Amino acid sequence: MTSQALIELTGVGKNYPLANKATDRLAALWDLLLGRPIRRTRNILHDIDLRVLPGCSVGIIGENGAGKSTLLKLITGVLRASQGTVKTRGRIGALLELGAGFHPDYTGRENISLNAALVGLTQAEILAKTPEIIAFADIGEYIDEPIKHYSSGMVVRLGFAIIAATTPDLLITDEVLAVGDESFQKKCVKWLENYVTGGGTLLIVSHSMYHVQKLCQQALWLKDGAIQKSGDVFEVTQAYLAYHERKSAEATVTDRAAANGDRFRIDSLWINGSDVAQSSNPMGADLRIQGVVYSPDERTPVVVIGIVRADGTPIYGTSSEIDSARLGKIDAHHFSFELVLECIPLLPGAYSVRSHAMDPEGVRLFDTLSLDFVVSGKSRELGFCRLPHHWVDSPVMHSGVQLSDNTDQ
Amino acid sequence: MPFHSQIANISPHCQSFELKITVNLSITAPTRQNWSLFVIFLRREFTGQYLGSVTSVGWALLAPLAMLGIYGFVFGQIFKVRFPEADAVGFLGYLALGMWPWIAFSESVNRAIKAVKGNAALVHKTALPHEIFVYSTVLATFLTHLAGYAVVLLVLALMGKPLIWFMLPVVIYHMFLVLLLAAGLGLIVAALDVFLNDVEHGIPLLLTMWFFSTPILYSPSLLPARVIPYLDLNPMAYIVVNIRQAMLEGRWAPTWIDAAALIASVAVLLFGRWFFNRCSPRFEDFL
Numbered sequence: 001m002t003s004q005a006l007i008e009l010t011g012v013g014k015n016y017p018l019a020n021k022a023t024d025r026l027a028a029l030w031d032l033l034l035g036r037p038i039r040r041t042r043n044i045l046h047d048i049d050l051r052v053l054p055g056c057s058v059g060i061i062g063e064n065g066a067g068k069s070t071l072l073k074l075i076t077g078v079l080r081a082s083q084g085t086v087k088t089r090g091r092i093g094a095l096l097e098l099g100a101g102f103h104p105d106y107t108g109r110e111n112i113s114l115n116a117a118l119v120g121l122t123q124a125e126i127l128a129k130t131p132e133i134i135a136f137a138d139i140g141e142y143i144d145e146p147i148k149h150y151s152s153g154m155v156v157r158l159g160f161a162i163i164a165a166t167t168p169d170l171l172i173t174d175e176v177l178a179v180g181d182e183s184f185q186k187k188c189v190k191w192l193e194n195y196v197t198g199g200g201t202l203l204i205v206s207h208s209m210y211h212v213q214k215l216c217q218q219a220l221w222l223k224d225g226a227i228q229k230s231g232d233v234f235e236v237t238q239a240y241l242a243y244h245e246r247k248s249a250e251a252t253v254t255d256r257a258a259a260n261g262d263r264f265r266i267d268s269l270w271i272n273g274s275d276v277a278q279s280s281n282p283m284g285a286d287l288r289i290q291g292v293v294y295s296p297d298e299r300t301p302v303v304v305i306g307i308v309r310a311d312g313t314p315i316y317g318t319s320s321e322i323d324s325a326r327l328g329k330i331d332a333h334h335f336s337f338e339l340v341l342e343c344i345p346l347l348p349g350a351y352s353v354r355s356h357a358m359d360p361e362g363v364r365l366f367d368t369l370s371l372d373f374v375v376s377g378k379s380r381e382l383g384f385c386r387l388p389h390h391w392v393d394s395p396v397m398h399s400g401v402q403l404s405d406n407t408d409q
Numbered sequence: 410m411p412f413h414s415q416i417a418n419i420s421p422h423c424q425s426f427e428l429k430i431t432v433n434l435s436i437t438a439p440t441r442q443n444w445s446l447f448v449i450f451l452r453r454e455f456t457g458q459y460l461g462s463v464t465s466v467g468w469a470l471l472a473p474l475a476m477l478g479i480y481g482f483v484f485g486q487i488f489k490v491r492f493p494e495a496d497a498v499g500f501l502g503y504l505a506l507g508m509w510p511w512i513a514f515s516e517s518v519n520r521a522i523k524a525v526k527g528n529a530a531l532v533h534k535t536a537l538p539h540e541i542f543v544y545s546t547v548l549a550t551f552l553t554h555l556a557g558y559a560v561v562l563l564v565l566a567l568m569g570k571p572l573i574w575f576m577l578p579v580v581i582y583h584m585f586l587v588l589l590l591a592a593g594l595g596l597i598v599a600a601l602d603v604f605l606n607d608v609e610h611g612i613p614l615l616l617t618m619w620f621f622s623t624p625i626l627y628s629p630s631l632l633p634a635r636v637i638p639y640l641d642l643n644p645m646a647y648i649v650v651n652i653r654q655a656m657l658e659g660r661w662a663p664t665w666i667d668a669a670a671l672i673a674s675v676a677v678l679l680f681g682r683w684f685f686n687r688c689s690p691r692f693e694d695f696l
Contacts, residue, residue, distance in 0.1 A: 019695050022605065028695070029604045032688050073693070077536030080690040094534075101535040103528065110453060117445040118535055126445075 006170050006201050007052040007075055011084035014070055015041035037082070044070050045225045048084070054169070057202040059212030059233060061240050062222035068205045071222065072096060072172050075203065090169030091119050095159050104148040108139065108158055111147055115162045129165045137161035138184075157184055164191050171195065172203045209237045210311050264301045264357040265367035267292040267334065271353055275371070283348060283377035283386075287341040291369075292334055293327065293357050300327055302358040303337045304365070309384055310350035310372075317354075321362040345386040348377045447541050454549030469553040470560060473512045477505055484626055492628045497657060498570045505561050506656055507625040507649040513554035514587045514645060515616045517547045521595025522602050522612055529696045539689045540596065540682065547595045551588050558584070576655035583648045583655075589674040590644055596681030600688040603695050625649055641666060644673065 017028045018040040028038045045067040052058055060068050073079040074086055076094045094101065101118060102111045112133050116126040134143050137158045142150060150158070163171060171192075192215060196202055206212050212219060212233060219236035221228045229236050268275060269291040281287060295301045306317030320327060320337060327335040354370040379386075484490045485500040495503035524542040525532065532539060565572055602608040623645045629637060641647045647670055654660045 017691070017694050025604045025695060028691070029601075029688065032691055033684070035687065038691070078532075078534060079693055096534050101531065104530055106453060110449070113449050114446070117442060117449055118537060120442050121445075122441060123445055123448065 004053060005051045005087075006054050006089050007050060007203070008087040009048050009050040009075070009081075009084065012048040012050075012074060012081045012086055013046040013083035014044045014067075014074060014079060015082040016044050017041050041082070043225060045074070045222075046083070047226055049227070050220065050230075052170075052201060052203065054090075054201050055199050056218060057196050057204070057216040059216035059219040059237075060203065060205045060222060061207070061209070061212060061219055061237065062228075066222040067225040068222055069096070069174060072174060072203070072205060076172055088170070091166070092170045092172065093119055093163045093166055093168030094171075095156075095163060095173040102147045102155065102159070105146050107146055108134075108137070108143040108150075111158065112162060115159075116166060119166045119168055121166060133158075133161045133165045136164055136187075153181060153184070160184075160188055160191075167195070167200070170201045170203065174205045209241060212237055263296060263366050264359055265294045266303075266355050266357050266369040267294050269353070269355050269369050269371050271371055271373050277372040277374075280376040281344070281373055283346065283375050283379065284343050287344045287353075287373070288338065289341070289353055289355070290336070290338045291355055292330065292336055295333055295335060295360075298332050299360045300329075300335055301360060302362045303327065304356040304358060305339050306354045306356075307341075307346070308352055308354055308370075310352065313384075315346070315351070315385060319358070319362065321358075344375065345388075346375045347379055347381055347384050347386060348375050349384060350374050443538055443541065446537055447545060450541055450545035451549055454545050455553075470557045473509065473554070473557060476512075477501065477508055480504060480508075480626060490627065492631060494628045494630065494653070494657065498565065498572070502565050502568075502570050503628075503653070503657075504626065505565065506653050509554060509558035509561060510584060510587050510648055510652060511620060511623065511625050511645060513551050513558065513584065514591050515620065516554060517550040517588075517591035518594050518598060518616065519613055520546050520550045521591070522598045522609055524595065524599040525603050525692060526599075526696065532692050532696055539692060540685060543595050543599045543685070544592065547588070547592045551591060555584060572656050573659040576659055576661065579655040579661045580652050583652050586644070586648055586670065586674045589678045593674075593677035593679070593681030596678075596685040600685045600692075603688065603692050619643075619645065622646075623649060641670070644670065644677075 015038070017038045018024050019028065024040055027040070031038045048071065060071065062068050070079065072094070073096065074081050075088060076092055076096065077086075077088070078096075101115050103114065106114065109130070112130055113123075113126050116129060116133075117123075121129065137143070137154075137160075139150070139154045139157055142154060143158075147155060147158075192202065196215060202215060204212065204215060216233045218231060219233040219240075220230040221236050221240050229239050269289070272281065272288050273290075289305055291303070293301050293303055302319055302321045304317060304319040307315045309315060318339075325337070325339075327337050330336055350372065351374070352370045352372040354368060356365050356369075357367040358365050481501045481504060485504075490500060498506070521543050524546040525539055528539075528542045531537065531542075562572070566574075598608055598612050623643055624632065624640070629640055629646070629650055632640070640650070647666075651661060
């Protein structure tokens, strides 16, 4: 089954030549003509082993400059590996960054022909597919304008339309979904989901762990040009997020050291009496949030507390200043706070409490401390919060209510 | 996919060290896909070359005509250049016969300089054989000026100039050599330009010098006698002289020199391909 992999990278590395000075460029040219490796280079990727079987979806994550785009370029064949071998099979479609594979001076229509030819369609097939692509892209008369006059959204629409029409065996995309407008994004995500469930193979670079978890089963974390971790998407993304948290925690620690510890800050935070992440809080129970806040100048700080979803979407927030709450004074510098959220209407899922310390004027935000918790329960309701509601049994319509026949109400 | 074959081993002996170059000619088999791409780029070259200009493709004819007019005026009228070879067709006709092959050659090479750089956006994002950029640019430019040549020959015929028409295939054959040379040199300058900006300035200058050292504005008989035996080392001189001899005197008797010229033209193209394909995997790094 070894030969069945769509992508097979063994020991792949990529060096970029140092090419700022004319002498370096000349030396590199000379090396190339002699068929030997370029001498002055910088390593971007090294020791990459990767096998992607048909039907797999792999998310590639990592910090800026970790080599993600270079890896994609190696796989699509735009770049040639400096070490190791890259083998690919099947028809590869790529949406790399903005305007992937588009010539800025060519019109939309010309770029359609070009890209369709690049994925291996014949002229006749291209002609047959063009109306479908134009309809999907939905960019009106811009189709006969040069690409350089397009907005970034239009470029992505056209690129995606071409991919959608040519259905490659392997689809490689860079952070592109973020550009289109809402309705087009929906169209794309729906298409991608169909593509993946229909057996398509997807390789996606994204900074949105949400998208990666949604679309991929596996993930690859690149760090400084090497694979830091690969495997199950949840394991890898969690390790990646944990790495980032550690990194920002270190940054905060150094911040604090720099500020000599003399700033408003949250010293501790508890949910229902515990200062570790809460595994289970039944839906509809009270949530008791307690903590200690530090004040450098003996004045009472303002405490802000918010509830966010695991992906960071804010749900609700309030502050001791908004509610005119009084904090308890422990000593000259430490104040206690306690907030009870009654019968939390959150639907089952992962959330976190974020607490912030602000100056007494409520102007500057100094510190953030968060604590995760899980709301457990069985519910098929949609969304993330239960709104008080009731259904009226067998309602009778007033005679004044008109039954409208247009559907766009 | 291209398959690699060891076509030849060239071992030029340089003064102190031996340089062994393994020619690894990747024969980019003209797959259906590459052919489609080539057609798209070629078509685009024709529509895009003069796009945005009012007179459209007319410029391709107008520019050489203007040059012909200027040279004709300066050398024919002011300097009153006279030589026996030009007596039958007049100085302008004589000039035109040699000028279009030169323009087809020099314009093709000039435009090839930017063939890769001008498509940087595609080099950065797509995996296509970069040679296609050069071939489409060179062929489009060459065909445009070949058409201009046809028009000029037609005008000469209508003016009743005594051209020997059954020698036309000889002209076409020599124009084919022009195409081989232009493609070969085009590949080299396009690849060089990725590494060195100077190429954009240097090559046009070199081509101008080449133009004046080729007997286009003058006949070879005006050259010093000791230079004449070496004239055939300049491929464009060889081509221009042969075309004029054919069309004006009906003379073309192939010798071993002509066989060597054909082989050399093919060799220039093959060397250009070798040079280009040695560099092309790294274009993305340097653009």
